[in-house]
Amino acid sequence: MDTAALASNPLREGLRSTRVVQPCVLVIFGATGDLTHRKLLPALYSLAIEQPLPPQFTVVGVARRPFTDDEFRQQALDSINTFSRRRPVNQSVWDTFSKGLFYSQTQFDDPEGYKKLGELLDRLDQERGTQGNRIFYLATPPSFYGDISGLLSSSGIARRGVENGPTGWARIVVEKPFGHDLASARALNDQLNTGFSESQIYRIDHYLGKETVQNIMVLRFGNGIFEPIWNRRYVEHVQITVAESIGIEGRADYYEQAGAIRDMVQNHMMQLLTLTAMEPPVNFGADAVRDEKVKVLRAIPPLSEISSDTVRGQYGPGLVGGESVPGYRQEKGVDPRSQTETFVAIKLLIENWRWAGVPFYLRTGKRLPKRVTEIAIEFKRPPYLLFRGSGADGLAPNVLSMRIQPNEGISLQVSAKVPGQEMRLRTVNLDFLYGSSFGVEPPEAYERLLLDAMIGDSTLFTRIDETEVAWSLVDAIVRDWNETRTPLARYEPGTWGPKEADMLIERDGRTWRRL
Ligand code: BG6
Numbered sequence: 357m358d359t360a361a362l363a364s365n366p367l368r369e370g371l372r373s374t375r376v377v378q379p380c381v382l383v384i385f386g387a388t389g390d391l392t393h394r395k396l397l398p399a400l401y402s403l404a405i406e407q408p409l410p411p412q413f414t415v416v417g418v419a420r421r422p423f424t425d426d427e428f429r430q431q432a433l434d435s436i437n438t439f440s441r442r443r444p445v446n447q448s449v450w451d452t453f454s455k456g457l458f459y460s461q462t463q464f465d466d467p468e469g470y471k472k473l474g475e476l477l478d479r480l481d482q483e484r485g486t487q488g489n490r491i492f493y494l495a496t497p498p499s500f501y502g503d504i505s506g507l508l509s510s511s512g513i514a515r516r517g518v519e520n521g522p523t524g525w526a527r528i529v530v531e532k533p534f535g536h537d538l539a540s541a542r543a544l545n546d547q548l549n550t551g552f553s554e555s556q557i558y559r560i561d562h563y564l565g566k567e568t569v570q571n572i573m574v575l576r577f578g579n580g581i582f583e584p585i586w587n588r589r590y591v592e593h594v595q596i597t598v599a600e601s602i603g604i605e606g607r608a609d610y611y612e613q614a615g616a617i618r619d620m621v622q623n624h625m626m627q628l629l630t631l632t633a634m635e636p637p638v639n640f641g642a643d644a645v646r647d648e649k650v651k652v653l654r655a656i657p658p659l660s661e662i663s664s665d666t667v668r669g670q671y672g673p674g675l676v677g678g679e680s681v682p683g684y685r686q687e688k689g690v691d692p693r694s695q696t697e698t699f700v701a702i703k704l705l706i707e708n709w710r711w712a713g714v715p716f717y718l719r720t721g722k723r724l725p726k727r728v729t730e731i732a733i734e735f736k737r738p739p740y741l742l743f744r745g746s747g748a749d750g751l752a753p754n755v756l757s758m759r760i761q762p763n764e765g766i767s768l769q770v771s772a773k774v775p776g777q778e779m780r781l782r783t784v785n786l787d788f789l790y791g792s793s794f795g796v797e798p799p800e801a802y803e804r805l806l807l808d809a810m811i812g813d814s815t816l817f818t819r820i821d822e823t824e825v826a827w828s829l830v831d832a833i834v835r836d837w838n839e840t841r842t843p844l845a846r847y848e849p850g851t852w853g854p855k856e857a858d859m860l861i862e863r864d865g866r867t868w869r870r871l
Pocket residue numbers: 600619
């Protein structure tokens with residue numbers, strides 16, 4: 357095949373090696389907030405060090421505080437020196453980077469403020485050569501999304517449908533939570549649609565920016581040996597765990613409304629599930645990948661036994677590592693009789709040709725013994741136990757575990773012969789660890805996602821249909837919990853959740869993995 361034919365081969369779409377960022381301005385709404393401070397500014401600085409950004413690249417922070425450009429630059433410097441993986445700041449990179457930082461003060465619903473912002477952006481187009489290309493990043497509470505999107509449009513700062521045009525393009529990046537349920541997600545989308553069309557909207561799920569999450573697709577579709585066994589004939593069941601040792605970290609206002617099912621299951625866990633279970637896409641273009649992901653969600657039947665196939669838990673007070681920690685209800689800002697769950701376990705099925713009958717067990721929670729995210733594919737046992745009496749009878753099955761974080765890597769559990777005269781078997785691990793194999797630190801999720809939004813690649817962002825189907829699954833569970841008044845199962849902090857979660861899986865003759 358000649359090079360021209362290869363370049364135009366649609367199978368290669370999405371794998372283009374040149375990822376060019378055009379001159380543009382990134383406008384961050386909520387520029388004095390926590391997300392900007394901890395994640396966005398440090399990620400932009402890492403990109404400045406690695407230099408995929410053009411010299412014209414410019415950032416405009418927008419918020420309610422009366423900052424000057426210099427005060428905003430000082431805040432950025434503090435963010436980088438505190439949170440960047442490349443800290444402390446390198447003076448010469450900083451000198452160039454900081455010259456591209458500007459600030460514009462406004463209330464998010466004040467048309468006058470948008471007029472000023474528009475003038476600043478026009479001036480920057482002239483002075484810094486940003487060519488009218490604009491990305492608007494909404495790092496504000498979601499209640500402002502509607503106002504911001506509407507005013508960006510009515511002020512003429514952003515043009516709906518103009519994703520690529522002679523006078524520049526506009527894109528909008530929105531953080532989670534994208535709504536509180538299906539109805540509010542649709543209403544929010546309608547609001548965004550007043551200023552932006554679907555192809556201009558980039559819904560962030562930061563899990564998709566994690567290197568290890570992207571590697572799920574590479575492991576599956578970049579190797580010949582896994583796909584043939586990645587189905588109901590060989591897979592016994594799948595477990596997905598997203599465990600956190602932290603509590604709610606002072607976010608009671610948000611968390612009381614969300615709970616673990618909205619905070620983690622509707623978004624991050626559904627992403628892990630769909631990437632694990634999807635069919636090979638026809639190419640790696642944004643729509644091809646997202647088409648396959650959404651098909652997985654659509655193949656999940658409504659849970660028929662929500663009361664037995666789900667567990668909702670809440671941590672009480674207790675001791676962790678010798679220190680006493682408050683229970684969820686004692687956390688600042690939490691209702692002392694709160695019914696919000698901090699732990700969820702779910703058993704679900706995916707009714708399609710590949711997965712019919714294979715259970716997927718999901719669990720996530722706060723104040724569990726450690727921070728660990730893992731997807732484990734447990735395979736069926738060999739059809740005939742040839743090595744009976746050699747320890748093989750009780751041997752663990754083959755498990756492929758994809759460790760998303762920390763100690764990122766992939767491990768395959770197999771049986772091996774113990775050295776010696778006798779035929780004795782034991783389980784061992786074939787391990788791949790990112791750290792030792794590549795010797796470089798992976799980029800932060802936000803670095804990848806910010807860069808993709810600037811390039812205009814939406815593969816790692818959530819499309820509206822994915823968001824909607826995920827909400828309808830979650831809504832059905834929440835509705836049932838509320839209607840049946842499903843009680844909260846209590847668990848001690850520092851444990852793997854309530855005993856009801858063990859019962860959920862043990863009832864099927866299986867156990868949760870010990871991580
Ligand atoms: C966020 C949730 O989306 O993800 C938090 O709101 C959670 O509650 C966090 O702690 C986990 O992210 P990570 O990258 O630390 O696994």
